[in-house]
Amino acid sequence: MRHALRRDLMGIYTIWLRDVRRFVRDRPRIIGSLVQPTLFLLVLGTGLGHGTFRAMAAGEGPDYMAFIFPGIVAMTILFTSAFSAISIIWDREVGFLKEVLVAPVSRWSVAVGKVLGGASVAVMQGCVMMLLAPVAGVGLSAPVVLTMLPIMFLVAFAMTAMGIAAAARMASMQGFTVIMNFVVLPIFFLSGAMFPLEGLPPWMTVLVHVDPLTYGVDALRGVVLGVADRPLAADCSALAGFGMMMLALAVWSFGARD
């Protein structure tokens, strides 16, 4: 039994290491996946901050670009996590997944390794995004960054686990593109990354609270800007709870697949 556990932990580490190594090596991907968040931050941040939201913020509180900065970091993590989930479908398509599935490691450790690998990569990508803080007019002190990291990891973990759970049974890329459009984008839009969540119509308020990313954005905003809708502990518990649920689902889908 101890032997089996050791073997599975080694399996998790191996699968994690592969994802991280591939990421670090892939400069075009690192840079490429920064384009979208940067556009959101700079173009939408400047454009919207200039009209609508300036009036709303009415002088006090953070300005719009600073307001969306934590949301953009969360967005970067969300998109990177989704991409990691896609890579598992890709692995299946190019046959590499078979190499993993005939190895003497448990299915659950393969799923956990993929989730941790994808989550680590997403956190790294989020860290690269933090370099834009000065542009957004946000000052990041060392303690703030150190508090952000575990929150970012929770967000990345929850989102990757959800992606892997969805991708574990999917045979084609097309299916995943649909998921991207019907799940990932709504998750981003409803998370409050781009606008404050006050005074929304009731139907939207419900959706906002179902959206797991809402809690990540709120937690990050609380740490970075000092304004939050909920206590940090509440946000983190929601994220961790959702993440664990998704991880269980990912492990289950992976194991159930023949």
Next chain:
Amino acid sequence: MAQPIIEARGLARTYRNGGRAIEAVRGVDLTVEAGGIFGFLGPNGAGKTTTINMLCTLVKPTGGSARVAGFDVVAEPHQVRQKIGLVFQDPSLDERLTAWENLAFHAMLYGVPRPVWKKRAADLLDLVALTPRRDDLVRGFSGGMKRRLEIARGLLHRPDLLFLDEPTLGLDPQTRNLIWDYILGLQKEHGLTLFLTTHYMEEAEHCHRIGIMSQGRLIALDTPEALKQGVGHDTVTIGVDDPDAAAERISRTYGVAVRRDGDQLAFPVRDGAAFLPRLIAENGLAIRRVAVRRPTLEDVFLSLTGSAIREDSPDHFATIKASTRRGGRR
């Protein structure tokens, strides 16, 4: 003495494809002794890959059972996996990693200690002549190089049994020969059991024992020599000026089925060498070329499946030839 390395009883797998049931493997009884090269032969779609997938624990049988290296493939998959190596029909390397990293990944997954695998990986890369490309991304490798790397990877954890599913498929003849050199060398050097599939009948000649699959069933299991002897006839091929008339004449005189291919005629006779002088003396045919061929595994396959196929398709020879020769992946 030693127990067989593979023991399958009534092994079966049915795929459900929408409402349709595809019986890919329909009850295979198979015993493979340890050591030597076992060849699994059959045309595309015969169920070879599905059988391997069940033996290597990737696919669950829908019927029967199998033990590999002494362990049950359903109840003890981890133990089975630890004992076997695989080279899949389709490539399964990570093309964004280097050759060395692919080996490292494999060794770690199989729990081979670092100093041990480093030494082995270096030796294996030497064996498959890839040492100069060790730190190159696999993406840039040719088909033959990838296949060689996969063979090296399959051996890294020292399996007792190595499955090779169509190891030479889609490779040019020169590379195919090279791969065969490696395979034969390996078997001699490491003494492990090789289980390989191919639909190139001539490649099966390298095997010590052969199982022939057709439509999900194992229809023969023996040494290549015994199988060929079982055919019971040689094939005589002649080139003549008037093939139609000659075919007519030969089939009437000797009561054999004559196949025609251009101006060539081919027909089976019990003892080709003794028959030829008679053919030449008795018939006054204008024979331009003549050849006698001992039975090949292709003839074995024909004679085993022939009766079933002949009934609905008189052109069975051409059909089988096409499906065994051409046939792309899967």
